[in-house]
Amino acid sequence: MKLNTARICALLLISIMMMSCRGQKSEKPPVHPQQNMDFQDRFNAQEANPFFADGRSMRTPVEGTVARGQLRANTVLYEGVDENGDYINEIPFDLTESFLYRGKDKFEVYCQMCHGGTGDGQGIIMTGGYGYVPAPSFHREASYNMPDGEIYSAIANGIRNMPAYASQIKVEDRWAIVAYVRALQRSQNVPEEEMQQYDVDLAELQQEDEERREREDELAEERAAASGEEEVSAERGEKLITANACNSCHSVDGSRMVGPTFAGLYGSERTFEDGSTIEADEDYIRESIVEPDAKIVESYDNAMASYSYLSDGEIQSIIEYLKTLSDN
Ligand code: HEC
Ligand code: HEC
Missing domain, CATH: 1.10.760.10 (Cytochrome c-like domain)
Structure with missing residues (x-):
């Protein structure tokens, strides 16, 4: 048989088609012509390794060494504490407008559903009656007095029942969130004289606040009235x-x-x-x-x-x- 160009092309085409789609289900692994380094001997996470005396395949770093690019010597930046281990009370970044907005963005992604848009602890998860540990409001004496470094640490390491967000939020973003939490705290505590300089209708805001309080009181009264028939045991x-x-x-x-x-x-x-x-x-x-x-x-x-x-x-x-x- 004479192999002309047309025949070679046809053969190639057919073989490629056979490799890529075989048209029916198969239990066999797919054809894998280009092996690269896809299949080589290796240990899976947590697998035993007889080579080491302790039998572990996952090795801890050699004592006294730091992997390249992972030195975290700057405790102020990475841990929010000074050389004595005390929380710092200063954000180690310039507080620019864009930095604050970055904090706002991240807060809305990672914190708002629990801590609420204004930081009052009334996030959507908290108000649904799902039995979560309530997130405390940031507008409490205790939160005001919390040093910046401690808020940073709450994000990096978690705090009591709140999990850590270190794996999801980068160092700089954590500090941006701290700055935004501070901004939220300020936003809910602007003295009346200072409010005059802003373009807002104070009387209207106060009216809204009063209405909200009235609604809350009404709800509390309704609850009190209903609780007469409630089971107590x-x-x-x-x-x-x-x-x-x-x-x-x-x-x-x-x-x-x-x-x-x-x-x-x-x-x-x-x-x-x-x-x-x-x-x-x-x-x-x-x-x-x-x-x-x-x-x-x-x-x-x-x-x-x-x-x-x-x-x-x-x-x-x-x-x-x-x-x-x-x-x-
Ligand atoms: C899944 C809900 C949830 C998310 C998301 C969440 N928190 Fe919390 N947070 C809590 C709870 C619950 C507590 C109280 C934990 C406790 O006291 O055991 C808390 C406590 C805190 C405290 C301590 C407040 C105090 O007064 O003691 C800070 C600060 C804080 N969170 C910041 C943040 C920041 C910043 C984020 C976003 C990066 C965030 N949290 C995301 C639920 C959450
Ligand atoms: C995030 C953790 C947390 C959760 C959730 C929590 N508590 Fe507490 N509770 C505390 C802490 C911390 C104290 C001690 C500090 C204080 O007095 O506020 C306390 C104090 C108390 C006290 C006074 C205890 C004493 O020894 O005098 C009572 C009663 C109490 N809690 C009841 C409750 C009830 C009921 C719930 C659920 C509806 C609850 N707590 C949920 C943290 C929590």
Whole structure:
């Protein structure tokens, strides 16, 4: 048979067609003519490796060494702490308008769904009743007093129940978010005289605020009226502790978590940050739930957000449940 150009071309074409699509399902692996380095001996993550004495294929860096490009000696920038390990109170970048807008962008992607658009802790995830640990408002004394470095650290390392966002948010963006959180805090606390210089209708804003407050009061009254018929029981209280994620900060077995244990709490003497004491009666527990900033238990952080959305019947049920955890 004579091999002319046309025949060679036809053969090539047919073989290429056969390789690329065979027209029916097959259990066999696809034809893989160009091997590159696609199939070579290697260890998968977590796989045992008999070569090393400890049998691990995943190696830790040799002690005292740093991989190229991974030196993080600048603790101010990377950790938000100074040479003594104290949180710094300054953002290590120029606070330009574009830097702030960058922070706004990132805040809206990574923080807003929980902390809310104004930083009031009323993000969409928090208001849906899904039983998340509430995100605290940034407009509290405790958050105002938080050094910049600590907010940075909350993003980089997480804080208590909040996970770390280091794997998703780059160092510079974390600082941009810190700057934006500061801007949010300022935005909700502009003194009235200073507001005069802005082009806003103050009277209208105040009117809106008043209406909002009235609506909230009405809702609270409605809830109070409805709670007369609500079930109050320790069983319901126990379920509410789980449904509202109280148990992510409070144990019932005496162990210390983010917050004090519930075991033995009711009726015991409580000591507060300022040295004062009180007996944990119903009023105290109610206040602790609705207005946790009022008294801070000694040796604990002011970390609990208000659960003012719970109804009277719900709070009473929680109190009944706490009573069962105490011999007092
Ligand atoms: C999935 C919800 C969620 C997201 C997303 C989230 N947070 Fe939080 N954040 C929380 C919760 C819940 C707490 C309270 C944790 C605790 O006290 O155990 C918290 C606490 C904090 C605190 C401490 C506040 C205080 O007063 O103690 C800071 C600061 C903070 N978050 C910043 C951020 C920033 C900045 C982002 C975005 C990068 C972010 N958070 C994203 C849920 C979230
Ligand atoms: C993010 C963590 C966190 C969550 C969630 C949380 N708490 Fe707390 N709670 C604390 C911390 C921290 C304290 C101690 C500081 C203080 O007094 O505010 C505290 C204090 C209290 C106290 C006073 C305790 C004492 O020893 O005197 C009560 C009662 C309480 N919480 C009830 C609740 C209930 C009920 C829930 C759920 C509806 C809840 N907490 C959810 C962190 C949390």
